[in-house]
Amino acid sequence: MLAVQQRVAYIKLERKFMLNHAATKTRTKPRTAPKEERKTQLIKATIRSIAKHGLSVTTMATVAREAGLSQGIINLHFQSKERLLEETLRFVVDEYRAIWYKTLESSGNSAADRLTALVAVGFDKRICQRNKLAVWFAFWGESRSRPTYRNICAERDREYKQVLTGLCAEIITEGGYKARADFVAHGLAAMIEGLWLDLLLIPADVTPEHARAVSLSWLQDVFPGHFPNN
Amino acid sequence: MLAVQQRVAYIKLERKFMLNHAATKTRTKPRTAPKEERKTQLIKATIRSIAKHGLSVTTMATVAREAGLSQGIINLHFQSKERLLEETLRFVVDEYRAIWYKTLESSGNSAADRLTALVAVGFDKRICQRNKLAVWFAFWGESRSRPTYRNICAERDREYKQVLTGLCAEIITEGGYKARADFVAHGLAAMIEGLWLDLLLIPADVTPEHARAVSLSWLQDVFPGHFPNN
DNA sequence: ATAGTGACTGAATGATTATTCATTCATTGA
């Protein structure tokens, strides 16, 4: 019964693409778009499977079942399981980066406003979902033994910390605080990731709103002149 | 060649126990001690295997090989792979708790001293080893889908945060700070775990000493009266 | 000495897994 529903969903997806494709009138690469759609469909199924079963119990079969497609489909689109997993990690990492970049663009001019916005993104509904947090931690858990995972994460991390350090430096200069920008930024980034862990492990005690409040309260403590307490 | 050395080591262990046992003169449970020794030997081999290969590639064979023992040994002592993994997590969790309890007992009377000591334990050489950090994150990564793992961690977490909150509350009262004790403690605990992630992912950039410095600098920023900056 | 004890071994077993590929099916251009 469920399989039928998923089959229907797949057919709709196929139809939708055809319309889109007809509209673009590109002829050199027919059916190129549905390939991408299939890939993201499979990546999203992988995220659900990792969240539901864990990375070590996520098999080609669980992902295919979650996507409502057949066994062989993953090798067709990703060549191997390993590639699927790498692209899944990249998907989550890139999504986070894209959102905080965009947020910075559309946020205020003051360093304090921008910092607030940047911190809040970590607890945004689009990012801070338990399924996605499970994916982050699943890959972090394997990253000691897989340089590929580590590199994908490290790259993102450097960028993020660089921006964070810049904003902290600006605030410190403005306010004449004693704190060291790199230490503050490093601690702040670490705190956000640690709060993610709480959201994953004890969701009953900690909500995204609560975690955001903890972060912002910390900003008030460290930069009292810029983030007035009440 | 290596196997022979390990075999020799095993024999020595066996001999050592016999002497110990003769000394205690207990007769009802003979050979009970070497069983425990074997178990911790296997648990330590599991830690190395998880750090080297990752949890999802850690098999009965990799653990047995790492311990220099045979295939069947794990089922003999732990009944199943799952039990071995649970006891490995418990081993690491209990070790951390034991050390910070002991540290608190032997540290100064002032809340500030005790808090400093408690934070420093997180970066102690006995705790903050990359192999062990890999184990923490490996299990956290699977914990979304395994209530057993989650419970083992959650229990420890509650205790730790409770002590942390108590110390922060004391300091806040003494110094008349505006900060909320539960928020500060929550943020601090999260930061330590986030710094562990950096130690795991980018050990070239972050050392335990550096991470400890970041934490202590954070304490200085939040409680300037209790942790004077220079 | 020697039989008894129980920790330990490692080959065998059955279950599970990623990957392959001959076949099916839907869609397209002529």
Place this chain on the structure above:
DNA sequence: TCAATGAATGAATAATCATTCAGTCACTAT
């Protein structure tokens, strides 16, 4: 309408895994 195209299927395959257990070995008590 129909041949051509290539995405999707799912049964088959080979590899890997946890678990079992009959047999081995070191040591103890008699």
